[in-house]
Amino acid sequence: MIRYLRRIQAVIPDWVRFFLRRVLAAVPIGVIVTLGVFALVFAMPGDPLRELAGDKPIPAAVLAAKRAQYHLDDPFIVQYLLSMKDILTGHFGTTFAGGDIADQLRLRIPVTLKLTLLANAVQWTLGLFFGIYAGFKRNGLIDRSLLLATLVLLAVPGLVAYFAAQYLFGVQLKWFPVSGVLEGFPRAYLLPALVIGVLGFAGLARLLRTSIVETVNADFVKTARAKGLGEQRVLWRHILPNALLPVITFIGIDLAGMFGGAIITESIFNLPGLGQFMFQAIKLKEGGVVVLLSTLAFISFIVINLLVDLLYGVLDPRVRNG
Amino acid sequence: MADVQSLSGSVGAEAQELGDGRTLSNRELLRALLRKPQFVLCTLLLLVFFTMAAVPKLFTSVDPRFCELAKSRQGRGPGHPFGFDIQGCDYFANVIYGARPSVLVSICASFGVFLLAGSLGLLAGYFPGFVDGLISRTADVLFSIPGMVVLIVILNSVQNRSIWIIVGVILLIGWPGGMRLMRATVFSVRNREYVLAARSTGVPPVRILRKHVFPNAMAPLLAMTTLGIGGMVGLEAALTFLGVGLQPPSISWGSQFGVAASYRDTPHLFIWPALFISTMTISFMIIGDSIRDALDPKLLR
Numbered sequence: 001m002i003r004y005l006r007r008i009q010a011v012i013p014d015w016v017r018f019f020l021r022r023v024l025a026a027v028p029i030g031v032i033v034t035l036g037v038f039a040l041v042f043a044m045p046g047d048p049l050r051e052l053a054g055d056k057p058i059p060a061a062v063l064a065a066k067r068a069q070y071h072l073d074d075p076f077i078v079q080y081l082l083s084m085k086d087i088l089t090g091h092f093g094t095t096f097a098g099g100d101i102a103d104q105l106r107l108r109i110p111v112t113l114k115l116t117l118l119a120n121a122v123q124w125t126l127g128l129f130f131g132i133y134a135g136f137k138r139n140g141l142i143d144r145s146l147l148l149a150t151l152v153l154l155a156v157p158g159l160v161a162y163f164a165a166q167y168l169f170g171v172q173l174k175w176f177p178v179s180g181v182l183e184g185f186p187r188a189y190l191l192p193a194l195v196i197g198v199l200g201f202a203g204l205a206r207l208l209r210t211s212i213v214e215t216v217n218a219d220f221v222k223t224a225r226a227k228g229l230g231e232q233r234v235l236w237r238h239i240l241p242n243a244l245l246p247v248i249t250f251i252g253i254d255l256a257g258m259f260g261g262a263i264i265t266e267s268i269f270n271l272p273g274l275g276q277f278m279f280q281a282i283k284l285k286e287g288g289v290v291v292l293l294s295t296l297a298f299i300s301f302i303v304i305n306l307l308v309d310l311l312y313g314v315l316d317p318r319v320r321n322g
Numbered sequence: 323m324a325d326v327q328s329l330s331g332s333v334g335a336e337a338q339e340l341g342d343g344r345t346l347s348n349r350e351l352l353r354a355l356l357r358k359p360q361f362v363l364c365t366l367l368l369l370v371f372f373t374m375a376a377v378p379k380l381f382t383s384v385d386p387r388f389c390e391l392a393k394s395r396q397g398r399g400p401g402h403p404f405g406f407d408i409q410g411c412d413y414f415a416n417v418i419y420g421a422r423p424s425v426l427v428s429i430c431a432s433f434g435v436f437l438l439a440g441s442l443g444l445l446a447g448y449f450p451g452f453v454d455g456l457i458s459r460t461a462d463v464l465f466s467i468p469g470m471v472v473l474i475v476i477l478n479s480v481q482n483r484s485i486w487i488i489v490g491v492i493l494l495i496g497w498p499g500g501m502r503l504m505r506a507t508v509f510s511v512r513n514r515e516y517v518l519a520a521r522s523t524g525v526p527p528v529r530i531l532r533k534h535v536f537p538n539a540m541a542p543l544l545a546m547t548t549l550g551i552g553g554m555v556g557l558e559a560a561l562t563f564l565g566v567g568l569q570p571p572s573i574s575w576g577s578q579f580g581v582a583a584s585y586r587d588t589p590h591l592f593i594w595p596a597l598f599i600s601t602m603t604i605s606f607m608i609i610g611d612s613i614r615d616a617l618d619p620k621l622l623r
Contacts, residue, residue: 032463037475044479154549155607157556159563159579160596171586260470264560268583279564282474290475294467301466 019306026302030295037294038080041287049096070096070288083288087295096286104277111181112273115196115265116258118189122197123204123254130201131208135243138213146209150202158199158261162268165195179270192269196261200254208247215243241315248315252308259297354616361612364605371602375425378418386415386573397590404594408581416573417594423562423574424599426485428554428606431492436547439497440540443504444531447539448512458505461498469495477566488558488567500543507539514538541617548610552603559599575599 049058049066058066067073071082086093092101134143169191170178176191177183215221216239224238262275270276274293281289355361374381384402389411397405404413446457464472476491477483511517512535520530561567562576563583570577575595582592 029459029463029466033467036463037467037471040472040475040479044475045481151607151611152604155552155604156600157552157559157603159556159560159576160600163579163583163592164596167586167589167592256465257468260468263468263470263474264564267564278471279474282471282478290471294471297468297471298466 015310018309022302022306022309030298030302033298034084034291034295035080038083038287038291039076041282041285041290042076042079044285066096079287080291083291086288087292092292093288095281095289096284101289101292108272108274108277111271112259112262112266112275114185114189115193115262115271115273116255118186118193119196119200119258120255122194123200126197126201127204127208131205131247132212134205135209135212135216138209143209146205150206153199153202154206156199158264159268161195161199162192162265165191166268179268181271189271192265192271196265203254204247204250207250208243211246212239212243215239218242245312245316248308248311252304255304256301259300351613351616355612358612360608364608367601367605368609371421371425371605374418374421376422378415378422381418382412382415384412384415386411386419388412397588405588405590407578407591408585413590413594416578417575417598419573420575420578420595421598421602423485423568423572423576424555424558424602427488427492427558428551430485430489431496431554432547432551434489434493435496435500435550436543438493439500440504440536440543442497443501443543444508444536444539446501447505447508448527448531448535454505457501461501464495464498473561474564474566477561483567483569485568488561492554492557500546503546504539504543507542508535511535511539545610545614545617548613549607551610552606555599555603555606 049063049070049072071079074082090102092105094100095104130142130146134140134146137143166178169175177188181188220242221234221238224234229238259275259278262273263279264275265271266273266275267279274296278290278293281293389407389409391410393406393410394408396410399405402412402414404417407413407416442457446454472495473491476494477488480487517530517534520534525533558567559574559576559579562574563580565580567576568574575598578595579592582589582595585591
């Protein structure tokens with residue numbers, strides 16, 4: 001039996017094995033995460049359906065039917081399992097207010113994705129450019145002003161920056177729409193994405209700068225120069241791949257935090273994305289929706305981490321061969 | 323991003339380098355810091371904020387809850403340098419009284435996270451196997467959900483939210499980043515000669531951890547914590563703005579932002595608390611940056 005398994009193992013390529021191991025390791029964490037979030041929502045005081053109805057009394061029969069529809073009378077663990085079954089089979093059902101959750105997701109996922117991608121494009125462009133420039137021209141004028149500027153950018157609370165930008169560029173100068181998505185893809189998303197990107201690039205640029213300064217003085221770079229490699233080859237083959245390693249870890253952590261940040265940005269700029277959906281669902285105590293969105297966030301977290309590790313393997317021979 | 327975890331992640335990566343190298347004595351550290359003018363200036367600014375939080379009456383004799391609706395949203399006038407808020411209360415007094423929750427939450431939460439992340443990291447790094455597994459797996463779980471979601475879900479279910487409840491929930495989810503940093507540093511310290519010597523002479527583990535491992539492994543976490551205090555100020559404001567932080571009768575900068583957001587034609591409602599909160603977070607950041615520079619072994623050479 002064991003010999004048989006070994007033979008199968010030998011046939012499976014390394015990357016598939018790596019992939020399978022990571023997915024299997026994620027399953028128990030996923031169960032704990034969803035169970036924990038569901039328990040937290042379950043423990044919230046108050047009856048969600050009563051609050052939805054406001055002051056008007058609901059007929060007992062309607063209430064009973066609604067409670068049965070959302071399994072609200074079942075014990076905790078049954079409710080959790082039913083929710084998970086719905087999520088895994090793709091039957092998302094409706095919100096308490098009657099909206100189709102699958103439709104909501106179809107509308108909202110693109111909003112959050114557009115915002116995140118645009119913000120990351122800004123952050124990466126600025127971060128890579130200034131980080132690399134400052135790293136190679138250490139103690140120059142740009143480097144010094146960058147250090148000061150990034151310190152301020154890292155320190156300003158997001159809330160202050162969002163409001164200030166909204167007021168200055170939206171209300172006063174009217175360069176961008178103040179809030180909402182009525183004006184379509186690039187225009188409506190530009191302002192929030194620019195603010196998120198500019199706030200976020202500070203950390204990236206600083207990290208890249210430090211990393212480049214360290215790599216340029218590393219022994220393997222001196223060796224490469226000593227054996228007579230051209231400057232271009234030293235830069236592209238030896239310095240940059242190594243200097244980018246800590247940056248990739250940072251990007252992974254940063255992307256994973258995007259969902260939490262989306263709750264704040266989407267509520268300030270009134271963008272109907274997943275963060276806003278999550279916030280409304282928590283306020284209305286819709287356990288099913290909260291767990292569904294947490295599952296989505298968890299899956300994207302696992303996928304991002306997987307991609308980061310794969311990228312790490314591409315860049316770092318020690319990881320690839322070890 | 324106002325997310326605690328991403329915040330600790332980004333400064334953690336920079337602070338990671340401080341693990342080995344010679345350590346400064348406290349007096350040397352203080353002397354190095356006092357030589358920097360920006361450090362002295364920011365410390366003085368923070369002292370002003372701390373006094374503001376402790377005894378707001380020193381700065382204003384006006385009662386922030388004395389309001390005349392007729393003066394709602396008026397601009398500045400004699401005796402009222404910041405004008406009035408929507409209820410017609412003196413805005414200067416309100417901004418001054420708003421310092422207390424920000425200072426309390428940020429300092430208590432940061433200190434608490436430092437202690438919690440520090441002790442859990444010590445345990446995880448020094449006792450590999452079951453203890454490490456338990457702590458590290460718990461951290462993995464907390465890392466894989468957005469911290470903001472947990473914060474909102476828990477705080478939303480609490481009826482009367484006080485500063486201490488907010489601090490408690492931040493503690494609950496804020497420790498994994500610091501714990502990982504501490505654990506990594508402890509790994510690099512646990513087999514040094516002085517630890518081995520202490521262990522071989524039969525010093526009990528708790529004493530080894532307290533006297534030998536912790537003092538030599540705390541620098542990166544300290545740098546990360548001081549760099550993160552400003553983020554805590556922003557986090558408290560964001561929670562209050564979202565309606566899951568402090569509640570109306572208490573005065574805070576976060577709730578002032580919430581009000582200002584719906585009255586855009588009177589920008590002074592936004593500008594003053596924004597100015598105060600930014601000065602405070604930037605001061606914390608510059609102090610953290612100076613401490614990190616002073617602790618950095620590469621700059622000692």
